[in-house]
Amino acid sequence: MALHVVSSLAELPAEQWDALLPEPQPFLRHAFLSALELSGSLGEGSGWAAEHLVYIDGGRLLAAMPAYRKHHSYGEYVFDHGWADACHRAGIAYYPKLLCAVPFSPVCGPRLLMAEPVAGLELLRAIPGYLEVEGLSSAHVNFTQPGLDALIGAEADWLERIGCQFHWHNRSYRDFQDFLDALASRKRKQMRKEREQVAGQGIDFDWREGHQLSEAEWDFVYACYANTYHVRGQRPYLTRAFFSLLAERMPQAIRVVLARQAGRPVAMAFSLLDGDSLYGRYWGCLAEFDRLHFETCFYQGIEQAIAAGLKRFDAGAQGEHKLVRGFDPVITHSWHYLAHPGLRAAVAEFLQQEHAGVLAYAEDARAALPYRQP
CATH class of the missing domain: 3.40.630.30 (Gcn5-related N-acetyltransferase (GNAT))
Known part of the structure; x- marks a missing residue:
């Protein structure tokens, strides 16, 4: 496949990148992501190195994933510090890892950008092999949307994790x-x-x-x-x-x-x-x-x-203090590919238990909303 790795969005024309966006959300626009890079918010000394995965055919950008090589787990809002600690105790290298997300912002949105679904699927399926070649422990795709959830959920060995945020709805x-x-x-x-x-x-x-x-x-x-x-x-x-x-x-x-x-x-x-x-x-x-x-x-x-x-006001992560002010609990999704089979099995068991707990928490939260009952 025509898989390429781009270490700076400045290498890609803004109009080609933005043409892949399925919605007008600002966080994935070329202007936003490149501003993070050009301002020095990412890069040397930050633990974030741009490593965007793109599918180019005939000079045309057909699919892309905004991705970063991470040397820590800060600024992600899907917390895997416990997984990293377990690897450290077992003598397994957890860092560096590959993260597909919006840096420093826990906002849900598209993560696999594609002009053609076939190119997007090829890009997604290339990730396990890319991890092996690059010596990366894992790939993490945070705060996804239903379309990608269905696509990535059909692939082998990806683990789903859910969380709970609070959004206000008009x-x-x-x-x-x-x-x-x-x-x-x-x-x-x-x-x-x-x-x-x-x-x-x-x-x-x-x-x-x-x-x-x-x-x-x-x-x-x-x-x-x-x-x-x-x-x-x-x-x-x-x-x-x-x-x-x-x-x-x-x-x-x-x-x-x-x-x-x-x-x-x-x-x-x-x-x-x-x-x-x-x-x-x-x-x-x-x-x-x-x-x-x-x-x-x-x-x-x-x-x-x-x-x-x-229609909606997303005021960021965390927030039982949002709940009592009319912000509804919303389930979020992330996906994780862990190359080490033992780690993958242990995390899969943990996520199964966590999944039930998060759903129960969200249900309890809905009962605490301040709206008048009909």
Whole structure:
């Protein structure tokens, strides 16, 4: 087959890559992924090396998988640290491994991009052999969609793993009050109280598109983003240059809400937008304010989604605190090919038990949603 490995998206024409995308989601666009590479957010010293798998025939790009050679398991949000630890104890090398995902963002979407299904299937089936040739322990395809789930599930030795996120869905609400009216009385009062506490601190909010922020304001956005890592003693994944590159290349997809007190910015939330969904990605503040996180990250996003007529607001990973604010549990899927037969068998047994637990958790979560019962 015409399998090629590309170490930088700059090697591929943006129009050919974007032509493979089956939907307008921003995270797989050439502009987004190449901004990660060109800004130094990926590459030397990061533990992420671009290793995109592409199928090219006659100079035409027919299929592609955005992939990375990983030397750790950070920034993935499908946690396999336990598998790596087990390999270490058994004397098996777990790193490097191959990851097909959007770096640093647990967003579901297409992972096998293809103009022709035959080329996509050939690319998928080439992965086990590629791992063997390259000395990679495993391949991981995170946060997939049903079409790929069906395709990859029919292949031998791939293991499915499920998880649970929380997404807000717009049930044709006219405005935020209409959303509140759909909630049980106690939850409705709690949300009103939280919003009143923020307003009582003299904080208001200003929504911007990507082209409407100055470089000084992007400096503030980055300082807030980086601070969420610094307070935990961690290094931020993204560089300052990433935000300017993205604002230059795809400003129409960017939404930033600035929280201001007495005209001075004190916090921000950074989101991306596609045809029907808002994706809340990064947040940060430079001082502590009561309930500001909930307002900036959740209620502002819900208001924005309603005003724009969007169907869904995906506010990121984790989140029982999202559940009580009307975010529904959503099952996510990932797929894992582990070359070592013993490791594969052990992980398969673990995933079978985990699968039942995740489904039970999601069912319990649905029972805790704040909506009024019919």
